[in-house]
Amino acid sequence: MPRTIIPFGPQHPVLPEPVHLDLQLEDERVVEARPSVGFVHRGLEKLVEKKDFIDFVYVAERICGICSFIHGQTYCQGIEALMSAPVPPRALYLRTIWGELSRLHSHLLWLGLMADAVGFESLFMHSWRVREKVLNIIETTTGGRVIFGACKVGGVRRDISDEALAKILNDLEIIERDIRDITAVFLGNRSIKARLCGVGVLSREAAYDLGCVGPTLRASGIAQDMRQLGYAAFKDLEVRPVTRTDGDSFARCAVRCEELFQSIDLIRQAASRMPAGEIAAKATGNPNGECVMRTEQPRGEVVYQLKANGTRNLQRLRIRTPTFANLPAVIKLLQGCELADVPVLVLTIDPCISCMER
Amino acid sequence: MPRRNPDFPMSPEHTFETIPVEMLLERVRGFHQQGWRLVQICATRLPEQLELTYSFDRDNRLGNLRLVIPANALQVSSISSIFSCAFLYENELHDLFNLHVSGLTVDFEGHFYKTAIKFPFGTTKPPAGRPGAPAASVAPQGISAKT
Amino acid sequence: MSSFEMTRLVLKWVVSKPVTTHYPIAPRVLIPGSRGVIEFTKTTCVYCNVCAKRCPTGAIVVQRAQKRWTIDPLLCISCGCCVEVCPKKSLLLSPAHGAPSVIKDRARYGA
Numbered sequence: 233m234p235r236t237i238i239p240f241g242p243q244h245p246v247l248p249e250p251v252h253l254d255l256q257l258e259d260e261r262v263v264e265a266r267p268s269v270g271f272v273h274r275g276l277e278k279l280v281e282k283k284d285f286i287d288f289v290y291v292a293e294r295i296c297g298i299c300s301f302i303h304g305q306t307y308c309q310g311i312e313a314l315m316s317a318p319v320p321p322r323a324l325y326l327r328t329i330w331g332e333l334s335r336l337h338s339h340l341l342w343l344g345l346m347a348d349a350v351g352f353e354s355l356f357m358h359s360w361r362v363r364e365k366v367l368n369i370i371e372t373t374t375g376g377r378v379i380f381g382a383c384k385v386g387g388v389r390r391d392i393s394d395e396a397l398a399k400i401l402n403d404l405e406i407i408e409r410d411i412r413d414i415t416a417v418f419l420g421n422r423s424i425k426a427r428l429c430g431v432g433v434l435s436r437e438a439a440y441d442l443g444c445v446g447p448t449l450r451a452s453g454i455a456q457d458m459r460q461l462g463y464a465a466f467k468d469l470e471v472r473p474v475t476r477t478d479g480d481s482f483a484r485c486a487v488r489c490e491e492l493f494q495s496i497d498l499i500r501q502a503a504s505r506m507p508a509g510e511i512a513a514k515a516t517g518n519p520n521g522e523c524v525m526r527t528e529q530p531r532g533e534v535v536y537q538l539k540a541n542g543t544r545n546l547q548r549l550r551i552r553t554p555t556f557a558n559l560p561a562v563i564k565l566l567q568g569c570e571l572a573d574v575p576v577l578v579l580t581i582d583p584c585i586s587c588m589e590r
Numbered sequence: 591m592p593r594r595n596p597d598f599p600m601s602p603e604h605t606f607e608t609i610p611v612e613m614l615l616e617r618v619r620g621f622h623q624q625g626w627r628l629v630q631i632c633a634t635r636l637p638e639q640l641e642l643t644y645s646f647d648r649d650n651r652l653g654n655l656r657l658v659i660p661a662n663a664l665q666v667s668s669i670s671s672i673f674s675c676a677f678l679y680e681n682e683l684h685d686l687f688n689l690h691v692s693g694l695t696v697d698f699e700g701h702f703y704k705t706a707i708k709f710p711f712g713t714t715k716p717p718a719g720r721p722g723a724p725a726a727s728v729a730p731q732g733i734s735a736k737t
Numbered sequence: 738m739s740s741f742e743m744t745r746l747v748l749k750w751v752v753s754k755p756v757t758t759h760y761p762i763a764p765r766v767l768i769p770g771s772r773g774v775i776e777f778t779k780t781t782c783v784y785c786n787v788c789a790k791r792c793p794t795g796a797i798v799v800q801r802a803q804k805r806w807t808i809d810p811l812l813c814i815s816c817g818c819c820v821e822v823c824p825k826k827s828l829l830l831s832p833a834h835g836a837p838s839v840i841k842d843r844a845r846y847g848a
Contacts, residue, residue, distance in 0.1 A: 268693040278711055287793035290816055314673035357747060361756055368768070375772035375830075381816050389817075416742045443628050461650060524604050524645070524652060537632050537643065550643075552630035560675040589703070 233258045238571070242271050246349045246575040250286040253578070265566035267559065273589040285311060285519060286385055288546070295551070296587040297378050298341060299529045301334040303551075303587075304383040306527045309463060310538040311385045314519035320510040321465075323387035325513035328465035328502050329400075330374065330382055332495040335380075337366045338530035339409075339488045339495075342582050343418060346485060350427040355417055362410040369400055371582040381434045387512025397503050408496050419584060428482040432565040435479055442560045445490065446532020448473045448581050451483035458528035469501050481580045482511040488582075518542050529554055531582045555581065555588040598730060606643075608656045611666065614644075617655055618669045621646045626653060628669075631679035633687050635711060659689075668693040686711040702713060756773040771832040775808055782806055782827040788819035810835050 236257045242250030252268035276295055280288055282503035293304040305327050312319055344359035366379045373392050374380040382388050392400070418424060439452035449456060450473055459466045473512070474490045476483035521538035526535050532554025539548040558581040565577050591670040609617055626646040634641045644655040659666060668691045670677040680691040688709035700708075773848070784804055789797040796812035797819060799805070820828045 268701075270705070273703050273705065275705070275710055283793075290793050290814060294814075354747070355743070358750075364756070371768050371771050373770075375770050375817070376676075376815070379814075381772065381814075411748055413742070414654040417746065421743060440627055441674070445672070456650065458650075502633070524654075526652070533629075535630055535645070537630070537645075539634060548632075550632040553630075556678065557675070558628075559678060 235263065240574060240578075242320075244575075246345075246579065247583075248345060248582065251453060251578075251583065251585045253566070253574075255566070255571070255574065258572045262566050262569050262574065265563055267563060269559075269585070269589055271589070272351055272586045275467075276590045277549050277551065280546045282545065284544050285540070285546055288549075289384060293379055293381065293383070296553075296584050298338045298584055299334065299531060299534075300378060301330050301380045301383065302529045302534065304380070305464070306525050306534055306536045307549075308379075308383050308385050308525055309527070310523055310536045311519055312515070312527065313523045314521050314540050315385075315517060316540060317386055317515040318513055319387055320513055321507045321510045322391075323511050323513075324390050325435060325465045325502050326392060326511065327383065329347040329392070329499050330370070330380060330388075330470070330578060331368055331464065332499045332502070333366060335495045335530045336407075336492060337363050337370065338582075339492050340366065341510055342530075342579075343414070343485075345463065346576070346579055347424075348419070349579050350424060350472055352421075354426065355414065357543040358414050362407060363402060365407050365410070369403055372396070373400070377428060378458050384512065386515035387510070389512070391511050397506065401500065401503055404496055404499060408493070411492050411496075415492065419486055425482065426483075427576060428485055429480060431481045431573050432569065432580055433478070433480045434561060434565060436477075438564065439479065439561065441555045444530060444532075444561045444581075445554045445557045446529070446582075447474075447484055447487040448532065448558050448561060451487045452479035453477040456533075458526050458533045461526060463527055465502055465505075468505060469483070469498055471498070481576055484580050518544060520548065531555055531584055531587070532557060551590055553584070553590070555584045558583075559588065603643065604652045604654065606654045606656055608658070609637055611657050611659060614655070614657060615672070618644065618672050621653065621655075622672050624648070628673040628676055628679075630675065631683065631688065633683050635687065640689060642666065642683075642689075644669070664689045666691055668695070670695040675707075685709070688712045767832040769832060772817055773831050773833045774810065774815070774835040775807070775819065776829040776831050777806060778829070779806070781825045782826055785824065787822050787824065788828060791818045791822045793818065797822045809841070810838070811841055815831060 238255045238257060240253040240255055241247055242252045250271040252271070254266040255262050256264040256270065276291060279291055283291060289304050289307055293300045295303050310513040340359050340363040344363070346355040347353070347355040347359060371377050373396060374382040374390060382390055394479040410534065434448070434452050436453045439449050440454060444452070453475055455473040455475045457471060459471040460473070474487050474494060476487055519538070522539045524535065524537050526533055534554055535552040537548070537550040538546055541547045562578060562581055564572065569577055622697070626648040629645040629647045629652065632643040632645070638661050640659045640661060642657050642659065648651045666689060668676065668680050670680060671693065674695065677696040678693055680694055681698045683689045684691055685703045685705070686701060686709065746817045784799055784801040786801060786808065789799045793816060794814055796809045796811045798807050815830065817830050820830050
């Protein structure tokens with residue numbers, strides 16, 4: 233049968249960031265998908281040789297616009313591990329709260345994009361309307377909507393007062409009610425179920441072998457969540473990974489919907505146990521040695537490998553982002569799917585291409 | 591050996607093991623049979639050498655294999671026949687470090703990343719361009735103050 | 738039934754006030770503490786150059802001899818490091834965003 237090649241991207245209404253796929257079709261069925269990436273490759277890993285390691289936090293935050301805080305946090309944790317610098321407990325709790333707020337806004341963004349991909353624009357607008365409330369909380373506490381600028385080596389730069397914390401918890405009640413409304417539509421609506429159920433099934437073994445991380449892995453039944461490693465304040469908080477066994481796009485959507493409620497619960501737990509004290513410790517000296525830091529971003533596990541030699545610049549910074557690990561899964565899922573399912577399958581791993589290409 | 595920070599008491603043990611280049615495929619096959627999965631492949635450019643680190647994960651533990659390749663013979667075998675997802679990391683290594691990887695299952699032949707200069711990470715020189723903090727004697731450029 | 742979930746949402750928002758504002762006709766409500774543009778006070782500045790050294794992007798250039806302080810607003814990332822280190826408190830991060838610009842003009846924002 234003759235094959236048609238359809239180019240998908242880098243400009244496409246459904247893609248939040250540029251990625252190119254050459255889809256080989258037989259009739260309406262995709263036989264093979266060849267990825268072509270590198271449209272937003274900025275070479276940020278090389279920049280570490282020029283920028284002072286203290287200033288690099290600002291670059292690390294700007295690797296991605298959606299998961300920016302946890303990039304900065306992981307980098308700071310890596311430097312603090314290399315310098316054996318202690319971080320005050322209040323700073324750890326503040327980082328946890330901001331990290332979970334970041335996860336809230338990222339999952340709400342993805343829910344909106346997924347609704348848009350299946351054509352449900354009003355639900356897309358509702359999801360982003362709820363996201364605005366989360367962004368307002370973030371702007372009030374850190375000063376920025378998506379790039380927080382709150383993390384620094386040794387702690388955090390701003391504090392959240394008790395009144396502000398009480399106001400956040402109040403706002404979260406309203407946000408939780410709104411999230412309940414929209415997740416009820418995502419998980420119950422017949423048209424969304426028709427588009428997502430049974431589409432892109434990733435079996436448990438395939439998900440493990442391909443190296444998938446994050447909700448993509450947890451929706452196939454493997455309960456792995458890097459927050460269980462106990463970084464920041466997670467050693468005191470209870471994190472139970474949210475899993476589903478079906479492994480299809482609906483399961484991945486359901487995992488992210490449930491993680492929204494889990495994040496709100498974690499913020500409440502952290503706020504109730506917030507210790508008093510300093511928000512930053514002075515970090516003197518230069519980092520030396522090597523360390524590997526793994527944290528859980530909204531999209532999955534991010535691995536930072538730092539190598540320092542005692543100067544102001546790191547020798548090597550290697551960032552393995554979750555979308556890079558989930559990309560082989562997309563290529564496998566696209567084989568044998570219908571052409572109309574391609575946007576759903578590309579979005580189902582929550583692609584963050586600027587993260588992937590650094 | 592990497593240093594562990596006592597502030598992270600629940601960090602799992604990260605094992606780093608240096609192996610000769612010939613043993614790579616055998617050790618990787620061993621990891622695969624014991625149920626580990628690939629996390630990342632990292633290359634660090636050192637003077638006269640390229641240091642490769644292969645990281646594997648099982649039950650939240652990280653095991654690392656390290657090998658050192660001389661700079662005048664940048665050649666390694668691909669592990670994509672064992673771990674199929676490795677082709678992305680190895681294509682990236684080829685495009686950024688000029689590391690020749692033999693036996694790739696999916697080979698982009700240098701077109702994975704579109705960069706203005708070939709093999710941009712292949713040197714140990716810091717990137718050229720605007721310095722981090724300009725000297726105080728630099729005259730500001732641009733148009734003079736408008737009303 | 739979940740088809741009525743969406744109907745309920747739609748009906749609720751048909752009768753509610755919209756959350757969007759008619760910007761720029763209606764002014765934008767500025768959130769205090771938001772990081773916007775740097776404001777410089779010439780009278781208190783002693784040209785010690787600490788802000789320029791601390792700036793991570795090199796947006797601030799200080800010429801002590803000519804008593805000139807300039808900032809490139811397109812390079813500034815509004816991190817607030819210069820505000821923190823200024824010994825004379827001459828710098829302030831105002832919550833408003835800067836006006837859009839069509840030329841890269843550093844000296845215009847100097848003092």
